[in-house]
Amino acid sequence: MAAASLSRFLRPDQCAIHLVESAEIGIVGVGEATVPHIRFFNQTLGLDEADFMRKTHATFKLGIEFVNWARIGDSYVHPFGDYGRAYRGVKFHHVWNRLRLAGDDTPLDQYSLPIRAAKQARFAPPMNDPQSLLAGFGYAFQFDATLFAPYLRAYSEQRGVLRTEGRVVDVRLRGEDGFVEALKLASGEEITGDLFIDCSGFFGLLTEKHLRTGYEDWTHWLPCDRAVAVPCESAGPLLPYTRATAHAAGWQWRIPLQHRTGNGYVYSSKFISDDEAAATLMGNLDGKALAEPRLLKFVTGRRKKTWNRNCVAVGLSGGFVEPLESTSIYLIQAAVTHLIEMFPDRNFDPVNVDEYNRVMDVEFDRVRDFIVLHYHATERNDSPLWNHVRTMSIPDSLAYKLELFRERGVVLNYRLGLFYEPSWVAVYVGQRIVPKRFDARLDDVPIDDLRQHADKLRTAIGTATERLPTHADFIARNV
């Protein structure tokens, strides 16, 4: 992603890009679900959506279903789109809340087109007409990450990126300031450069092993530190969403691709053994396993500085927040986009580097808070993991957001980073955090007017959903 983006935006006469990869080491490759921003990334590269989907066996994604999170038996969807329609400028979730407080028990999900489409395994892209109910949502992709990397490699090479297959065995640092000067490969070749982008995954080869940047560990908030992953045969209708099912010591993902389903159990090694986790995963597959389960270990957190000296850590080398909301690929995209915006000259102005680090810290912190919310806002008390996360202290930034929603139904707004208002509303309400009050502008509105507004929307969304093609049909015709 980094090489592709840089080769698209930097002039080759000003900047030569050299990509070093090692097939012997390989990639993590289990990142399969994304958020809608990936579409903008692909569009800025000029990729053809159908071609990209064919080559990576991708499916469409309208959101994530969370099963058993607040209570065993619960299920809700975090959709990529708004709920209902505002009433005289007041956000729809306040309307829903006023009706709820008056005794109405219609779930918020009923007012979301992407949720209802997802549950019926239907898909069509949003329309351009802002008046249409078929306009207020977005979509992402679920794809085979092991195919996306070579796809972008080919793209990069076509744009002049020089690629070397080889293992980096040593790094030469400059005496006076410790800047990276050259990579030494196992073949004996040396590769020099001005700016180094460390995409070496969990190894953090440049940023940690050689620059000793340091890591902020967030395990106390997000105790899951391992995952076991396995693909299986597809079964049932092709769902346009990812599922995250909470288990006793973590949660299991289910990501439907065109040709198979990706599965994994993300868990805390403090609360379950690797063998038990693998057995739980293998016992909860929809179809026949297509490989042996693969174990991955990680430490949730982020690098103290994702840009240190002349080295920018992008991807897993910069940090990792578990894949509950499919955010890692987004964070790569954010890192690359901000790097292009703040692209340095050979002086590496410290203010440039500081600003980049500030922005990336915010990006990581936003994702962290959102993920911690899913764990902390639970009523589950059936296992040590859930007892831990329910009673743990949380980041102050999240505590404030949570209080604001619980008391007033207000979602804290910000411009930088994920996630936007409908996402927070979905997860708060799905995790059974319902506001005590609604927007005061609804005080004087007769409840029947609000009921009528909501009923009309619910019916219209139902009708619009039923007209959509199935996800499988849409892919068969368009991809």
Ligand SMILES: Cc1cc2nc3c(=O)[nH]c(=O)nc-3n(C[C@H](O)[C@H](O)[C@H](O)COP(=O)(O)OP(=O)(O)OC[C@H]3O[C@@H](n4cnc5c(N)ncnc54)[C@H](O)[C@@H]3O)c2cc1C
């Ligand atoms: C369990 C799990 C589930 C995930 N699920 C999702 C998801 O659903 N959605 C999402 O967005 N993200 C997900 N991710 C994250 C996603 O997998 C990564 O963000 C993505 O794969 C990018 O990884 P990377 O390129 O940083 O590292 P890697 O994939 O580890 O790539 C590292 C690269 O560096 C090279 N390299 C390393 N050391 C050397 C060396 N010494 N010499 C030469 N080359 C070297 C390797 O060859 C490789 O090409 C998940 C991660 C995990 C662990």
